Amino acid sequence: xxxxxxxxxxxxxxxxxxxxxxxxxxxxxxxxxxxxxxxxxxxxxxxxxxxxxxxxxxxxxxxxxxxxxxxxxxxxxxxxxxxxxxxxxxxxxxx
Numbered sequence: 827x828x829x830x831x832x833x834x835x836x837x838x839x840x841x842x843x844x845x846x847x848x849x850x851x852x853x854x855x856x857x858x859x860x861x862x863x864x865x866x867x868x869x870x871x872x873x874x875x876x877x878x879x880x881x882x883x884x885x886x887x888x889x890x891x892x893x894x895x896x897x898x899x900x901x902x903x904x905x906x907x908x909x910x911x912x913x914x915x916x917x918x919x920x921x
Contacts, residue, residue, distance in 0.1 A: 828918040834875055835876060836911065849862045
């Protein structure tokens with residue numbers, strides 16, 4: 827379960843970085859909105875899957891609400907999922 831959250835977190839994090847640092851500048855700086863139209867829905871899908879995994883982990887792993895919310899908020903900021911990955915890795919190793 828935690829490994830799945832970590833994997834989705836990495837994918838979601840990369841899609842967010844691509845969206846914010848590549849697709850959006852191409853849209854507004856070079857009038858190339860096609861990249862936002864492609865990357866935006868992919869990121870939205872991955873973000874939704876990540877959030878659903880957090881809800882599922884909260885239930886299955888008996889996570890407190892504040893823990894799940896911490897991971898959710900981290901997904902809203904660039905590099906957040908990568909920073910939180912260490913906590914998930916440590917939790918997976920400690921069982």
